[in-house]
Amino acid sequence: MNLRVVTYSSFASPGLQPADFEEILTLSRANNARDAVTGLLMFNGAAFTQSIEGPTAAIDRLVMRIANDARQCQMEICDDRAIDRRIFPDWTMGYVRLEGGWLEGQYGIADALSRDMPPPIREVLMSMASTLPFQ
Numbered sequence: 001m002n003l004r005v006v007t008y009s010s011f012a013s014p015g016l017q018p019a020d021f022e023e024i025l026t027l028s029r030a031n032n033a034r035d036a037v038t039g040l041l042m043f044n045g046a047a048f049t050q051s052i053e054g055p056t057a058a059i060d061r062l063v064m065r066i067a068n069d070a071r072q073c074q075m076e077i078c079d080d081r082a083i084d085r086r087i088f089p090d091w092t093m094g095y096v097r098l099e100g101g102w103l104e105g106q107y108g109i110a111d112a113l114s115r116d117m118p119p120p121i122r123e124v125l126m127s128m129a130s131t132l133p134f135q
Ligand SMILES: Cc1cc2nc3c(=O)[nH]c(=O)nc-3n(C[C@H](O)[C@H](O)[C@H](O)COP(=O)(O)O)c2cc1C
Pocket: 024, 027, 028, 029, 031, 032, 041, 048, 050, 052, 062, 065, 066, 067, 069, 071, 072, 093
């Protein structure tokens, strides 16, 4: 199987509510399980960054769906590459919420992530967080 991982960043559209967010995650997990897509979504209260990985055609279709989703805007693809093995094999869509303290620059992303996280995952998350746009 040709595997590909795409990482993008975007802004939450004004008025996005916690309930909308729940809906996005629930639907994403169901769709992704169906399409053999795995990944991780990060949100800092204003902006998203998401890595989605899976079969090339499924990733193409998903990028198009998200790009057309009015709940986010200013999508920018940060990285797009072929991979031999999944980075997030167990997550139909993992979710990390970065809290305001980090947004305000009071402490680093490293402090916001669990200390027990395996180092390779930690590294990927830190690199994703560094792509988050700020307002
Ligand atoms: C930030 C963000 C992340 C999303 N991530 C996914 C995802 O991982 N998988 C997915 O199927 N839909 C995701 N969506 C939702 C899609 O944009 C789209 O609404 C959905 O895939 C349409 O599904 P449907 O064709 O079953 O109605 C995301 C939406 C937003 C705003």
